[in-house]
Amino acid sequence: MTSPNPMLDRIRAILPDIAARADQAEKERQVPAENIRLLKQTGMHRAFQPRHYGGLEMSLPDFAQCVVALSGACGGTSWAFSLLCTHSHQLAMFSKQLQDEVWGQNPDATASSSIAPFGRTEEVEGGILFSGEMGWSSGCDHADWAIVGFNRFDANGEKVYCFAVVPRQDYTIRDDWYAMGMRGSGSKTLILDKVFVPEHRIQAAKGMMEGQSAGFGLYPDSQIFYTPYRPYFASGFAAISLGVAERMLEAFKEKTRNRVRAYTGASVGMATPALMRLAESTHQVGAARAFLEKTWEDHRVHGVAKQYPTAETLTAWRTNQAYAVKMCIEAVDRLFSVAGASAWFDGNELQRLFRDSHMTGAHAYTDYDVCSQILGRSIMGMEPDPTMI
Template sequence: MKKPNPLLEDLNAILPAIAANASRAEQARTVPEENIALLKGIGLHRAFQPKAYGGLEISLPEFADCVAALAGACASTAWAFSLLCTHSHQMALFSKQLQDEVWGENADATASSSIAPFGKVEEVEGGVIFKGEMGWSSGSDHAEWAIVGCRRQNGEGGQDYCFAVLPRSDYEIRDDWFAAGMKGSGTKTLVIKDAFVPNHRIQKAKDMMEGKSAGFGLYPHSKVFYAPYRPYFASGFAAVSLGVAERMLQAYQEKTRNRVRAYTGVNVGTATPALMRLAESTHQVAAARAFLEKTWAEHAEHSALQQYPSRETLAFWRTNQAYAVKMCIAAVDRLFAAAGGTAWFESNEMQRLFRDAHMTGAHAYTDYDVCAQILGRELMGLEPDPSMV
C-alpha cells in the first residue's frame, strides 16, 4: 500500500484549473503563467531542491506520481514543469557556489536545459566563453537559469562532455516552437552569444554520472542526491507518457459509452470490439505503471541506502522507462484508432492525447530502438556503444 503523498493531494486540487487551460497552452505554444503560479503555489518546483534552500527532497516515486497526474490534465505543462523540477536535482550536484548563486537570492528559481553538446566554447582564464543556438529547451519562458551542453578540451588531447549553467541575462529565447505534439511546452531555442561561464558553473557529464561532481556529498543525509543525475533528469518523460495513457482510458470510456453509429444507430459502447480494445489497453497501461513504479522504487532505494547503481542497473533503468513509454503509446493508439472521426476535431481532447503520447516517445532518452541496443549489449556482456547515449 502506498504511503500518503501530501503533494499529490495538493496537486489534485488544482488539476481542474490546469486542465481548463490545456487549449490555451497549445494556442500560446507555452505553459500559461497561471499554471506555473498554481504549481509553484503548492511547492512542486521544490521537489528536488535541497532542503538547505527550502526544498522538499521528496522521493522519485512521489514525484513521478505527481507528474503522471499532471500529464492527465495537460501533458505540455507536465513535460515542461517536470523538467524545471528535475533540473534542480542536477544543479544540486554542482558546486555549492553555483547553488548559492541560483537559490541564494531566489529560492524559487528554476532552470530549463538544452544538454546536447552543441555549444561552442573558447577557453579563457577562469572559465570559458560559450556561444551557440541551443534548441529543445522546454519551459524556458519560465526559468531563471539554463543548463546547456558543450565539449571542452581536457588537456589530454581529447574532449569532455560538459554542462554549463547560465543566468537568464546571458541568453535570448527564440520563439520557434511550432510542433504537432506537446504544443504548449514552450520548447524553444536559447541563443547564446559569447557568454562567460566561470569554472564553478561547469561540470563534466561523466562526473555527474559517477558520483565525482563538485556537489556530490554536500548533503550526506539526503535520500535523493546520492545518485547519478540522468535517471532523475529523465524520470518525467515516462511519467508524462503514463499520465497521458491513463487519461486516454478515461476519455475513451467517456466518449464511447454513449456513442451511437450515425448510419446504423448501434451503441458502440456495448459492442464487442470497443470492449476488447478498452480491456487490452487497460491491462497494458496498468502493466506500464507497475513496471515504472518498480523502476522508480529502485531509484529511490539505491539513493536512500547510498548505494550507487551499477552499469547494468543503469542500463535497465534507462531502457525500462523507454519500454513503458512504448507500451503507453500502443495503448493510446489502440483506443484512438477506434474513437471515430469526431476524435480528430481540434476541440476533442483525444486528438491532443494522441499527439502528445507520440511526442513522449520521440525524445532521445525514450527512443526504444536505441534502448533495445543498449540493453542487448549489456545482457551479452559487450562494452557500451559510445554512439548510444
C-alpha cells in the first residue's frame, strides 16, 4: 500500500540516529553534519523547492508532520533544517534569474536567513551595497545562500522593508550562538561588509505578501506558490513546539514511571497528582495538534483552489499557530515542574525539552502577546497596528 506521506516514513527511519546526536548538537551549538547528510538523503530539503528545479512542492500538512516527528528527536536540528526547507518557498518568490543562480548549478542548495531589517545599505548603480551584523541565522553553517533584511526608500521617500539574497562567499559567520534553548540550531551571526547585491536578488516584503513579487505566477500549476511567503516561512515553529511537547509526554512517562521520593521511598510517578498533570497535558497537546492540523489543512485547501488568502485568513493562520505554541509550552511546563530535581541535570532529556519548548514561543511570529493583539484588532474590524508585523 502506498504511504500517504512517504517523506514522513523516510524521516521516521532516521529518527533514532538524529536523537542519538541530540547531546552532540547541543555541545557543538549547531546541527551535526551527519544529521544534515541523513536529512538531505530523504530529500526533505526540497520540500518547497519548485518542481522546475527538481523540487517536491509538498503540501504544508505533509511537511509539517515531518517537522513534528523530527522535533521529538532533536529540537535544534528540526529548527534549523525546517528553516532551510521553508526558505526555498521564499526564494521561489524572487526573480527567475535569482532562482537560476541558486538552483541552476546546485539543485540541493539551501538558504539560511536573518530577515529583521537591520542591514545598512548604500544605493549604487544596479543594486545596493549591503553591510551589517545579521543575527539569529539558524542553520547557517549548512547553507549555500542567505536571505537578509533591510529597509530602503522608494521614489516617494517611503520606507520599504526588503530582502536581499547573498551567496555564501559574500559573508562570514560569527560563532556566537550561546543560547539557553535550541542550542543545536546554530543560529549564528552573518557578517557582511559592503557586499554588492544586484536588483534581481532583491524583493520587497510587501510584494511577497500581496502576490506582487517577481516570482509570483512563475509556476501556475503549483499548489504551494499561489500564496504569501510568510505562512510557509513560519510554518515550522508551531510544528516544532508540538513535536517537543509530544516527546515531553513520552519522556515524562518513561522517566517518572518508577520514580520514588528520595527520603520516603514513596511512589511519585504513579501517584494521583502526577497522573492528573499527565492527563491534562495530554489533552492540551492533543488539542494543539488538532488545531494545527486544521490550520495546515486550510493552507492546503487554499493552494488547491488557488485562492489567495485574505488578510483575515492570514491573521487566523498566524495567531492559530501562536496559540497552539502557547498550549504546548503550558503542557510542557506542567510536567517539568513536577519532574524532580534530577530533571535539571544537563544530561536529562526533560530539561532540554523544557528549554527548547520555551524557545518556540520566543520568535516574533509566535509571540502570543503580539498575536492576541493582532487577532483582537482583526475581530473588532480595526486597522492593523503597523508596529506589529
